[in-house]
Amino acid sequence: MTKEKVLTGFPSVDKPWMQYYRKEFANVPLPEKTIYQYLLEKNQEYTEDIAMIYYGKKISYGEFFKNIDTAAKILCSMGVNENDRVLYLLPNIPETAYLLYGGSKIGAVSDYIDPRPDSVDVKVSARKVLNIILEEKIRHIVALDQCYMAMLRPVEKELKEQGIDQILIVSAADSMDIRGRIHYLFETKQYCTYKELREKLRQQKRLSGLYAEAEKTTLLSLLSYSELAARTQNVNYEEIPYRKRRLEIIVHTSGTSGKPKPIPLSNDNLNAYVHQTFGANMPMTRQDRALHILPYFAAFGIVDVVHSGFCHGNCLIEIPEFLPKDLGKMIRRHRVQTFIGAPAWFVSLLEDPALRKADLSFMTMLTYGGDSLNAEQEEKLNHFLREHKCPASITKGHGMSETCGCASFAAGVYNRPGSVGIPLPDTIYALINPETRELLAFEDGKEFIEGELLISSPAVTNGMLDGKTIVPHVEIDGIDYICTKDIARMYRDGSMVFLSRSDRSFTRYDGYKVKPYEIEAIIRKNRKVKDCVIASFADDEKHGKMPVAHVIPEERLQGYEAKVNLAKEIIQECFIDNPEVSSRQIPAKIHFCHDFPISKNSKLDYKALDNFILTGEEITVSCEETNIALGEIKIF
Secondary structure (H helix, E strand, C coil): CCCCCCCCCCHHHHCHHHHHCCHHHHHCCCCCCCHHHHHHHHHCCCCCCEEEEECCEEEEHHHHHHHHHHHHHHHHHCCCCCCCEEEEECCCCHHHHHHHHHHHHHCCEEEECCCCCCCCCHHHHHHHHHHHHHHCCCCEEEEEHHHHHHHCHHHHHHHHHCCCCEEEEECCCCCCCHHHHHHHHHHHHHHCCHHHHHHHHHHHHHHHHHHHHHHHHCCCEEEEHHHHHHHCCCCCCCCCCCCCCCEEEEEEECCHHHCCEEEEEEHHHHHHHHHHHCCCCCCCCCCCEEEECCCCCCHHHHHHHHHHHHHCCCEEEECCCCCHHHHHHHHHHHCCCEEEECHHHHHHHCCCHHHCCCCCCCCCEEEECCCCCCHHHHHHHHHHHHHCCCCCCEEEEECCHHHCCCCEEECHHHCCCCCCEEECCCCEEEEECCCCCCECCCCCCCCEEEEEEEEECCCCCCCEECCEECCCCEEECCEEEEEEEEEEEEECCCCEEEEEECCCCEECCCCCEECHHHHHHHHHCCCCEEEEEEEEEEECCCCEEEEEEEEEECCCCCCHHHHHHHHHHHHHHHHHCCCCCCHHHCCCEEEECCCCCECCCCCECHHHHHCCCCCCCCEEEEEEECCCCEEEEEEC
């Protein structure tokens, strides 16, 4: 006779979500391998399968492993040793994947930062990158040619002074043959007008000219990836064995005051996340075509899309540059089964003319993360999918960069509209009272509890880098957790609904986390500003949230011109000239007002500001941007 399990009411102890998982999966041990070894184990019998498609070029898993070997040889020829940190300024191109796993083979640490200039001022962007290089003890640098020109060329002297005297340069065309270049032109034309295509080609020609000049005058040695690939085939190297908890990659989140915060992740973290996806009822099948848009510098991209996708034997469609307006065309053109992205990208599909009469019966997994959609938005999207013959519903999850991206997932019976699903199989969620910090339990007669979420998982970063605590941990009843600052509701079956962020932060349309208190402090430093509160508004054009600054000026502004002039001064002084902030913190709207709304208990009414209806009298701050480019800032 089996003994019935006694429930304590504490979800972290009872783990009610485990009822939805196969019992035998709990006994499957976590992989003790490097990320390269784990990738090889999952694909060594499928070398003919396609790993990537890049502008028409199909790269098999067999070729992938050969190219990883070449990347390891290239890194060794540059003098990269075990535990050396290599900074990468690369978009989603095949070489980025080769170098990730090539670095893993030789024990290097791959450090990824946003490859897009972070300011309209080239010198400011370069200074930010230099600060990261110094703070994160970078020994080697790999960059796309245009990233080198925009973010490294202005600080060559400082790099040389730090002992960095060479940069490995990668071109987006390195993996293109003549047929691939023709395919690039044809595919690019699908997403832009002839005028835009001509301008793009003109810019590329201009960049090539500038880079050729830079090669003649540079203080550093610029190494060509394609040339080294041909010259280093006879280089020998030692493959470094797996070492438990060894630092493997560093990704970045938005961080304090716009400064990217490093998140150190080990082989164990990355593999533990992927291991859980095999038991988490995710609808991922070998050779599913996955649209790869999310970037490497974000854990959601490099772990949830790249490493997980490859280990599941997916075929990644590499997208180096992306505009949300092109998403529908990309989905139809590539007939992708899997797409993982930001909520705003999915909302944009509802009005995408490319999908108006499209048959989406080929799609099997559509997952969003980084922010939440409400139940009504989800129902609209699911209705849209049903109308277009898609057999799948929107799935989603909850997590942070610190948890390798995803820590919970919603599928099947626990994929309720508005929910974020249940914890992954080897993950524990607990809820605490945000004020008393006491652990919460289910009470008799109540179907749910509400509080701040805590997460424990083998995929969670240890939070330490160079002896400093980057991500603090707390221990409760012998379990190690990180705090999320996310307020949520958990039901008795373990399913959760996100409610709010305790620090008022929200996510832009492109997945960038906006922290209002940081921007408020920046704008308040302007001598003509009395006070400022940042809120979000729904940007119809971008199909997502953008920041709006509600500003009380020191003196009453008379007329439209006075408002524009102060707005220009704020943007120039507080953002463009400020190396400590990101261009993505710039408010898209500035609303000058006389006071802020007050709640019944005489406190500032943040909810009223979040629900503020724009009148059209606000000053607009416009900046054309893609995932790797930043345009001119216009204020009107």
